[in-house]
Amino acid sequence: MSADGCSDPSVVEWKDNQLMMMTACDDGRRRVYESGDKGESWTEALGTLSRVWGNKHEGPEKGVGSGFITATIGNGDEDKRKVMLVTLPVYSSKNGKRNENSELHLWLTDNTHIVDIGAVSSDKDVTASSLLYNSGGSETINEELIALYEKKNGGGESSHSLWSARLTGPLQRVKDVLATWKKVDDIVSKLCSSSIAEGSSPDTVCSAGKITAGLVGFLSGNFSDKTWRDEYLGVNATVNNDEAKKKATKTSDGVKFQGAWAEWPVGKQGENQLY
Numbered sequence: 047m048s049a050d051g052c053s054d055p056s057v058v059e060w061k062d063n064q065l066m067m068m069t070a071c072d073d074g075r076r077r078v079y080e081s082g083d084k085g086e087s088w089t090e091a092l093g094t095l096s097r098v099w100g101n102k103h104e105g106p107e108k109g110v111g112s113g114f115i116t117a118t119i120g121n122g123d124e125d126k127r128k129v130m131l132v133t134l135p136v137y138s139s140k141n142g143k144r145n146e147n148s149e150l151h152l153w154l155t156d157n158t159h160i161v162d163i164g165a166v167s168s169d170k171d172v173t174a175s176s177l178l179y180n181s182g183g184s185e186t187i188n189e190e191l192i193a194l195y196e197k198k199n200g201g202g203e204s205s206h207s208l209w210s211a212r213l214t215g216p217l218q219r220v221k222d223v224l225a226t227w228k229k230v231d232d233i234v235s236k237l238c239s240s241s242i243a244e245g246s247s248p249d250t251v252c253s254a255g256k257i258t259a260g261l262v263g264f265l266s267g268n269f270s271d272k273t274w275r276d277e278y279l280g281v282n283a284t285v286n287n288d289e290a291k292k293k294a295t296k297t298s299d300g301v302k303f304q305g306a307w308a309e310w311p312v313g314k315q316g317e318n319q320l321y
Contacts, residue, residue, distance in 0.1 A: 056114035068114050070101040100317035111174035121221050129156050133175040152216050159278045160320045163216050171198040191217040230277045231258045269296045281320050283308040
């Protein structure tokens with residue numbers, strides 16, 4: 047079913063009756079599995095969500111349960127999109143040394159793009175979390191996203207306490223990110239349409255179906271301070287060999303390199319490897 051050494055499973059139903067399961071594993075990663083037969087068999091979701099997030103695997107907190115839900119969210123009916131929301135502890139680093147006190151962060155993904163929405167609580171040493179989402183839809187019931195989490199009590203005690211936080215700000219940030227994803231999807235789709243209008247070859251990506259399917263990042267004209275920013279708000283590229291900031295210059299739709307280059311840090315992102 048899952049690899050040896052994996053525990054603390056969280057299961058959600060995704061699109062087309064597909065099940066997704068997140069586990070915390072002793073190898074220091076969180077593995078995600080998917081099932082298309084109601085849980086009879088499971089396959090690791092390599093290339094999408096599996097092994098993206100780290101898992102602290104030393105000490106008594108090595109099995110921190112994650113909040114893991116699906117929801118359909120957007121600023122309007124036309125902009126709504128089914129997504130997965132995840133709460134997990136993030137350990138910040140300073141001067142190359144990891145802080146042993148974690149912060150609980152909310153993550154957003156549509157099984158292609160992944161964005162860290164940010165901290166949902168200033169409390170440290172969270173040992174488990176869950177998420178609750180109410181879509182509202184009436185005059186008396188408002189849309190709400192709530193995080194429920196367990197944390198260790200201070201003073202060397204071994205006991206735990208439960209806390210909740212209403213995530214009004216993070217929920218709006220989720221909607222803003224989804225609006226950006228839709229905007230960038232439209233831009234990329236129009237690029238493909240322009241290519242077709244100019245008579246592109248039948249073997250190009252434009253002839254293979256929806257160009258945005260599986261597209262995890264898009265680098266275009268958002269460039270400054272040696273950083274080429276992902277339009278999908280995911281992982282940015284870093285420009286190298288341009289200390290004087292003259293070898294890489296912004297153009298109307300990208301960056302022009304003359305002796306410099308950009309590096310997209312796949313596999314070099316620290317605790318959480320988004321791609």
